[in-house]
Amino acid sequence: MPISSDVVARLDGVEKRYNGVTALDGVNLLLQRGELLAVLGPNGAGKSTSIGLLLGLMRPDRGQVELFGLDPQRIDARRRIGVMLQTAMLPPTLRVGELLRLVASYYPQPRPLEESAALAGIGDLLNRPYGKLSGGQQRRVQFALALCGRPELVFLDEPTVGMDIDARRKLWNAMRTLVAEGCSVVLTSHYLEEAEALAQRVIVMAKGRVLSEGSVDALRAQVPLTRIRCATDLDPAAVSAWPQVTSVEREGARLLINTSEPENVLRRLLDADAGLGALEVQRAGLAEAFTELTREEGEQQEAA
Numbered sequence: 001m002p003i004s005s006d007v008v009a010r011l012d013g014v015e016k017r018y019n020g021v022t023a024l025d026g027v028n029l030l031l032q033r034g035e036l037l038a039v040l041g042p043n044g045a046g047k048s049t050s051i052g053l054l055l056g057l058m059r060p061d062r063g064q065v066e067l068f069g070l071d072p073q074r075i076d077a078r079r080r081i082g083v084m085l086q087t088a089m090l091p092p093t094l095r096v097g098e099l100l101r102l103v104a105s106y107y108p109q110p111r112p113l114e115e116s117a118a119l120a121g122i123g124d125l126l127n128r129p130y131g132k133l134s135g136g137q138q139r140r141v142q143f144a145l146a147l148c149g150r151p152e153l154v155f156l157d158e159p160t161v162g163m164d165i166d167a168r169r170k171l172w173n174a175m176r177t178l179v180a181e182g183c184s185v186v187l188t189s190h191y192l193e194e195a196e197a198l199a200q201r202v203i204v205m206a207k208g209r210v211l212s213e214g215s216v217d218a219l220r221a222q223v224p225l226t227r228i229r230c231a232t233d234l235d236p237a238a239v240s241a242w243p244q245v246t247s248v249e250r251e252g253a254r255l256l257i258n259t260s261e262p263e264n265v266l267r268r269l270l271d272a273d274a275g276l277g278a279l280e281v282q283r284a285g286l287a288e289a290f291t292e293l294t295r296e297e298g299e300q301q302e303a304a
């Protein structure tokens with residue numbers, strides 16, 4: 001079947017094993033032009049392996065891998081991507097401006113240096129040797145290197161680890177700018193709020209398989225939980241035995257209740273405790289959906 005030119009990256013029925021360990025077990029993934037796809041999953045889920053295959057760093061045992069419809073090891077495919085991996089080995093004595101010029105020279109139509117520096121918020125670091133920067137500053141330089149070639153597709157593997165909140169927000173804005181320019185982004189992250197804030201589409205992986213795929217809203221809807229928080233003297237163990245209560249935690253004087261039937265549980269709470277106060281009711285976020293999905297997967301595998 002011909003692949004639409006809007007597909008920039010594709011894994012099709014991909015299997016990958018390392019000495020008997022199955023890292024990917026039949027993974028399908030399509031990335032469209034101009035979308036930000038977040039790949040989520042617990043440690044060992046297969047996220048880095050999926051990215052490594054798309055970067056041509058390794059070959060699949062089965063299935064097909066394509067970048068812009070080409071073999072990912074082809075130079076004409078690689079010139080269209082930018083990459084920020086979890087670890088970067090960059091020469092510590094080179095100044096940031098020199099590094100940016102060097103990496104930009106690999107690309108046919110790079111961004112002007114000032115534009116890359118402004119997007120990554122490193123305008124004041126250009127004359128500093130890379131090795132003398134803080135961890136968070138180095139991450140911002142690595143981000144600038146990923147986007148300096150004006151790539152059509154950027155891979156960001158846990159890009160905001162080690163950044164303070166301000167730097168993280170700035171990087172989020174820069175990612176939004178890239179996407180607005182039509183660039184596609186593959187983002188892996190352990191910060192679920194990052195996926196929630198940025199992603200058009202989310203893939204949840206566990207144990208080498210894709211468990212769920214869709215928008216953040218669709219993923220949330222798969223786990224229709226509501227979170228009730230209130231100050232009460234009720235016994236958490238008793239509340240957790242009520243029907244449709246998924247979990248109960250104590251947070252100081254408050255209880256945190258997850259439920260699929262918030263109206264019924266609220267009615268019962270108010271009846272049971274006339275002194276109940278500080279009530280908050282909130283739809284569960286991506287974090288709860290993600291925990292629920294990966295927990296179910298673990299239980300199914302244990303039962304099998």
Ligand SMILES: Nc1ncnc2c1ncn2[C@@H]1O[C@H](COP(=O)(O)OP(=O)(O)OP(=O)(O)O)[C@@H](O)[C@H]1O
Pocket residue numbers: 018019021022023041042043044045046047048049050
């Ligand atoms: N080079 C390797 N040799 C042997 N096993 C490997 C190798 N790389 C990955 N694995 C195994 O493959 C599986 C998937 O690993 P992968 O690094 O893709 O997961 P991940 O989702 O990126 O995890 P993390 O969130 O911890 O980065 C794991 O069981 C891992 O131990």
